Amino acid sequence: MAQAIAARGGWIGFDEFMALALYTPGLGYYANDSTKFGTLPTAGSDFVTAPEMTPLFGQTLAAQVAQALQVTQTGEVWEFGAGSGALALQLLETLEALGHPLPCYSIVDLSGSLRARQQQTLEKYAGTVRWVSELPDTLQGVVIGNEVLDAMPVKLLARVSGVWYERGVASGPVRDPVADAQPAGVAPEWVWQDRLTELRPPVEIEGDHDYLTEIHPQGESFIRTLADKLSVGAAFLIDYGFPEHEYYHPQRHMGTVMCHLRHRSDPDPLSDVGLKDITAHVNFTGIALAAQEAGLNVLGYCTQARFLINCGLGPRLDASPLTVRVQAQRLIMEHEMGELFKVIGLYKGEPWDAMGFAQGDRTHTL
Helix, strand or coil: CHHHHHHCCCCEEHHHHHHHHHHCCCCCHHHCCCCEECCCHHHCEEECCHHHHCCHHHHHHHHHHHHHHHHHCCCEEEEECCCCCHHHHHHHHHHHHCCCCCCEEEEECCCHHHHHHHHHHCHHHCCCEEEECCCCCCEEEEEEEECCHHHCCCEEEEEECCEEEEEEEEEECCCECCCCECCCCCCCEEEEEEEECCCCCCCCCCCCCCEEEEECHHHHHHHHHHHHHEEEEEEEEEEEEECHHHHCCCCCCECCCEEEECCEEECCCCCCCCCCEEECCEEHHHHHHHHHHCCCEEEEEEEHHHHHHHCCHHHHHHCCCHHHHHHHHHHCCHHHHHCCEEEEEEEECCCCCCHHHCCCCCHHHC
């Protein structure tokens, strides 16, 4: 980090800082050997995602994947950021139980340590699953991304006294208060530093109060790359976020960047660098526009709760033991994941009606 900051003249944008903090080989959060995914901090984990919470998540999503494979007449699934491998296992086991021909399952993940965990989790599907480090010139099939977009680096923009700045990171000395000097062998601290910028949020922010927010060039670039590569098929991206008019609401003046460590959240990405997750909410309007501009169309957009209910979560809950039902309720409760998490569906080819958006489609709000 210090080398990168020095090479850039003493300052880097937050997007570069976030990329280094998360993905530096061997040192970044997603590139080291910490546990990350799990239900309890006592196991060394930092947060839980839906597939670790309950297998009903992947089992329900499998119905949508099966429909998409059938409609698009493709036989491949591409999962980006497969985490512990739990979602891939749930999808493959459910498709197998449904009698659906198992697709060629490709996982794209930057983390070597997570890849090793995924390989262990998916051992019984070793002949079906493959890991790739880069995309082919063209791909087809169904793309899955659960909590992938939120981990893509964002730029921070700050309006201070009516002037827009890009907020970045610089090195600040750690001083000995007694000697008033830099202690020997102590790394510098990271400090915020703003620079004037021509960058702006995609919409005008009402009011004249100070305002901090994010823009998402890397996430939108990922969508454009996906659009360029996908010759026929569909993509389902699940994450927490808002449409543009909610994302840049005047009252959301502190931005959405958040960190996760041992199942606790904090808003300070400059501490414990490399040891905790850093995320930002998704601007789903920006994702939809980037997709459309690059040749993808929107299948639908709705809350996670509505999507899972449309895909048949209700009967699965009814058939499950009480302990499973209690845990799975978190997927659809408004104060848990049900409302904050959204699902956006994209496709290339002929239009079709995806079951996940049959009721409660909010595409008109994007």
